[in-house]
Amino acid sequence: DAGVTQSPTHLIKTRGQQVTLRCSPKSGHDTVSWYQQALGQGPQFIFQYYEEEERQRGNFPDRFSGHQFPNYSSELNVNALLLGDSALYLCASSPPSDRGAQYFGPGTRLLVL
Amino acid sequence: AQSVSQHNHHVILSEAASLELGCNYSYGGTVNLFWYVQYPGQHLQLLLKYFSGDPLVKGIKGFEAEFIKSKFSFNLRKPSVQWSDTAEYFCAVNSFSGGYNKLIFGAGTRLAVHP
Numbered sequence: 001d002a003g004v005t006q007s008p009t010h011l012i013k014t015r016g017q018q019v020t021l022r023c024s025p026k027s028g029h030d031t032v033s034w035y036q037q038a039l040g041q042g043p044q045f046i047f048q049y050y051e052e053e054e055r056q057r058g059n060f061p062d063r064f065s066g067h068q069f070p071n072y073s074s075e076l077n078v079n080a081l082l083l084g085d086s087a088l089y090l091c092a093s094s095p096p097s098d099r100g101a102q103y104f105g106p107g108t109r110l111l112v113l
Numbered sequence: 114a115q116s117v118s119q120h121n122h123h124v125i126l127s128e129a130a131s132l133e134l135g136c137n138y139s140y141g142g143t144v145n146l147f148w149y150v151q152y153p154g155q156h157l158q159l160l161l162k163y164f165s166g167d168p169l170v171k172g173i174k175g176f177e178a179e180f181i182k183s184k185f186s187f188n189l190r191k192p193s194v195q196w197s198d199t200a201e202y203f204c205a206v207n208s209f210s211g212g213y214n215k216l217i218f219g220a221g222t223r224l225a226v227h228p
Contacts, residue, residue, distance in 0.1 A: 033215060033216075041221070042203050043218045055213045099213075101159070104157035104158075
């Protein structure tokens, strides 16, 4: 049983570009959350998707957007990249039976130059 | 606003020493509390969680944590650490809103265990 998978593992972009990160949840999980982990900090909640809709959002600008597909996989899009967007982006999924539990993927490390 | 505070950013111990990592949270409602661990080069893994009931929670690899409601604390403990416990440890609280939840993390404590 595969856990949460994310792609790509690493990415380098330049300021002003756009990026799309992908996440496949653990089998049987229907809720996907995204977090940003800057160097030396704990993960910060970006948003959460359930039934293909954004259900909650953290303190992130509209440059950060997402999508959830019918198979529960999800994308995180970031437009007009800034140097400060350099971070590890984590995806976490939750099962219907235990929405308090979140299982994390390995993350995508984004470097903005 | 909800927040989580971890007291120590870096901890260095020798093998067999006892460990206690502090965590305090600020949240007015019912809390679910978690400790996650991130081993070098690996993803975040759940160590243990508290939802309700016995405030002393036992997790994997010999870790335990005690929920003290009056102190808004959820400290992580291990009686005897091993070199393999070298990792970063994150305390988190589950914040519920409109039936949905999100995790609020502390800044993390980086633990180095020397053989």
